[in-house]
Amino acid sequence: MDLVWREEDGARLAATLWRTGPGRRTISSAMLGGGIGGTSWVLNAQVAGTYSRTDPVAHLGELAASHGLEGPGVGMLTAASVDRTMRRDDQGVHVSATVGLRVPTWAASPEGAPDPELAPIHGNALPAPRPGTINIVVAVPVALSDAALVNAVVTATEAKAQALLEAGFPCTGTASDAICVSAPVNGEEEPFAGPRSTWGSRIARAVHAAVRAGALDYAEQLRASERRL
Structure with a gap:
């Protein structure tokens, strides 16, 4: 994994980049390269907290081209601090996670409930510009069935x-939030990846460790910001 930097809209922004090469396939919820398919690279790029582009897929394509990436790949965006990416490993499974929790959210909420992402903090004041989104990249060394x-x-x-x-x-x-799981194409396919399977348990432990470390780091960033106020 490489950490790369760029200047954009007057800000210095980081991105993590994996050049996996051919012979791997991914499952991803990312805007660029989502679904299941063969890939040769994964890009997780930081954007400004005030990001307003309405063509994120095209933007990711531009970023990929700027790094010389060719062929199919996966591209994700986040306003979280990518240079604070947490990496954890577990017996051959490698995980990286960028953790931003500007608006912590429950997956299930009542229909019609106001979106806290859009809600003002005090009266008509705009929400504070804090980074959001959790992006997770998982790499396993064995082939996985669909x-x-x-x-x-x-x-x-x-x-x-x-x-x-x-x-x-x-x-x-x-x-x-977005996720990408990468596995080799060749080899006998593992049929299971649940939390009590051999490889699923390793994925679970590595993701848990990376996200927990990122969340605790984010909480410390918030406390430090509040101390400066």
Whole structure:
């Protein structure tokens, strides 16, 4: 994983970049390269908290081209501090997570409930510009069946929610979280990736450790910001 930087809209922004090369496929909820398919790179790019572009897929394509990335890949955006990406490993599983919790969100909320992302803090004041979104990238060294890829996403998401609750955030994530799970194409496919399977348990532990570390780091950033006020 490489950490790269760019200047955009007067800000210095970071991105993490994996050049996996051919022979791997991913399952992802990302805007660029989402779904299941072969990929050769994964890009997680930071944007400003005031990001207002309405063509994020095109933007990600531009960023990929600027780094010389070719062929199919996965691109994700986040306003979280990408240079504070947390990396954790567990017996061959590698996970990185960028954690921003500007608007912690429960997955299920009553229909018609106001979106806290859009709600003012005091009267007509605009919300404070704090970073949001949790992006997770998981790499496993074994081939996974289609069903196991889906199962890996579920396992990682459950581990994320567990980590957030343990870190003191009453939420299951944010409304804009994204995930990418990467596995090799060749080899005998593992049929399961649930939290009690061999590889699913490793995914769960690595995701839990990375997200928990990121959430605790984010909480410390908030406390430091409040001390400066």
